Amino acid sequence: MQTNEMKLFFFEPLFLQNNQLNNETVLDYFSISPFYDKESLNEIIRMQSQHTKINMHEHLKRMNGIYYEVDKTLTRDNNLFIIYKKENKPGREAQLITAYYVMFGYIYASPSIDYLSENRVVEILWKMNNCLDLYETNTRFDFLRGVCSYDTNQVEKNEDDVKLLVDSIREFVHQNK
Numbered sequence: 001m002q003t004n005e006m007k008l009f010f011f012e013p014l015f016l017q018n019n020q021l022n023n024e025t026v027l028d029y030f031s032i033s034p035f036y037d038k039e040s041l042n043e044i045i046r047m048q049s050q051h052t053k054i055n056m057h058e059h060l061k062r063m064n065g066i067y068y069e070v071d072k073t074l075t076r077d078n079n080l081f082i083i084y085k086k087e088n089k090p091g092r093e094a095q096l097i098t099a100y101y102v103m104f105g106y107i108y109a110s111p112s113i114d115y116l117s118e119n120r121v122v123e124i125l126w127k128m129n130n131c132l133d134l135y136e137t138n139t140r141f142d143f144l145r146g147v148c149s150y151d152t153n154q155v156e157k158n159e160d161d162v163k164l165l166v167d168s169i170r171e172f173v174h175q176n177k
Contacts, residue, residue: 001048005109010034015103023072026081026102030068033107034099041067041088064088066097 010033012161019025030036031043039176041063045056060067071082084092099110 005035006111006115007033008109009105011105013105013172021078021102021105023070024079024097027068027070027083029105030083030100030107035107035109036065036068039066042088061088061094064090082110157163 001006010031012032015029015032019029021029027042037043041060042056043058044065045054045063049056055102057069060069066085066087069084069086071084076078083102085097085100087097088094098112101108103108138149
């Protein structure tokens with residue numbers, strides 16, 4: 001699936017005024033969307049059997065290539081439909097390429113696992129960067145103590161401690177001359 005498909009949606013009010021969406025009409029509605037591949041097996045069978053009554057589902061399972069299938073197990077009402085784009089290859093079970101969903105007449109491409117995980121990684125890295133920025137603004141480095149938290153009261157105490165330590169070192173060095 002192309003990443004630009006994630007930004008697209010499709011809605012055709014004229015079709016919806018004339019047809020109610022159900023398990024039989026949702027694929028016809030999907031076929032006028034930009035997501036639909038006009039070279040799919042669904043389109044080939046539709047063109048070849050316009051005037052005959054054949055079981056399209058049986059023919060799709062036997063042919064090799066890309067086809068679309070409506071998930072009829074998840075359809076409880078006529079507001080949500082899931083359409084799978086699958087590919088038949090010789091000697092193998094159909095492989096899922098991507099999924100689309102139709103919700104209240106709007107068609108969307110479902111995000112892939114790669115797309116979701118990529119966005120999660122970017123979000124995690126962004127949050128880590130913000131944490132590092134916050135850490136950097138609230139800490140300072142002291143040569144004698146290392147990294148210290150940046151608190152104005154603490155800084156004054158640290159400066160007094162450093163001054164005392166430096167004076168002690170000077171006194172020690174001065175005595176050993």
